[in-house]
Amino acid sequence: MPKLVLVRHGQSVWNLQNRFTGWVDVPLTEKGKEEAYKAGELLKDIRFTVAYTSALTRAQETLKIILETIGLYIPVIKDQALNERHYGAxxxxxxxxxxxxxxxxxxxxxxxxxxxxxxxxxxxxxTAARTIPFLERAILGDIIDGHDVLVVAHGNSLRSIVMYLEKLSPEEIIKVEIPTGTPIVYELDEKCNVVSKEIRNLTE
Incomplete structure (x- = not known):
């Protein structure tokens, strides 16, 4: 059964400084790089054939470290649809x-x-209005074709995907927190319904 794995990027410089980041392109901290490495260690049992990430450096850098840690060299698709929520002012x-x-x-x-x-x-x-069409069109297309897919993105773009996959209401999703660098592993059936969900904790 194909797996869809979601990982929020590791801690960024502005996460550390408690600042709203949104679409501003800031790098990972050393802790963020370590979180990415640990995520890679936790995902060595999955043979991904394709990966997706956003147009922002902190997600791309996290993905690069994860793939290097696993030892995988696979196609990486970068798209602005997976960017963090834009925080405006x-x-x-x-x-x-x-x-x-x-x-x-x-x-x-x-x-x-x-x-x-x-x-x-x-x-x-x-955010969901741009993330979900891309999920349906591209990412779930790979799942239907039987691929294990890795998505490294951001707290809010991933929350919108979680909301879609788990069929959560707006009231339910606003209570969901997605920690940095922590893999969420879904097994999906041929209709992309969730069969199982596992959160792989970095401290384990």
Whole structure:
């Protein structure tokens, strides 16, 4: 049964600094590189034949480390559809300073609601509107053809994929957290329904 594995990129410099990152292209920290290496170690039993990532460096760098750790040289497809949610006017801001500027309640609403975007940015609903068509068109096409597929992307683009695969409601998905560098392994049937799910913890 084909596997679809989702991995959020390792810790980035702006994750460490508690800043809204979005589409700003920032590199991994040393911890982020180590998380990517550990993810690769945890995925050595899966023989991926294709990988997908976003147009952003932190995801591409994570994927590169994972594949090097496994010892795989496979096609890599990069697409902006898998980019992180665009945080608009919040991008680059420290999250505490954003709360001081707009108030904790409104910032929490922008971060955690399903369909309320920050100024000039995307909501999770907007992110899903570009991620899910790409998932259906490209990634699940490989699954249907029997390939094991690795997707390395971002917290919110992956949350939209999790929402689709697990048939979660908007109320359910806003409670879902996806840790950096932690592989989520799905087995899918021929109709791309989830048969099993395993979270491979980096500390194991």
């Amino acid at each position: 919040l991008q680059g801001l420290n999250k505490d300073r954003a709360r001081e500027k707009w108030g904790a309640e409104i910032v929490h609403l922008w971060r955690r609601s399903y369909d309320i975007p920050p100024p000039e940015g995307e909501s999770l609903k907007d």
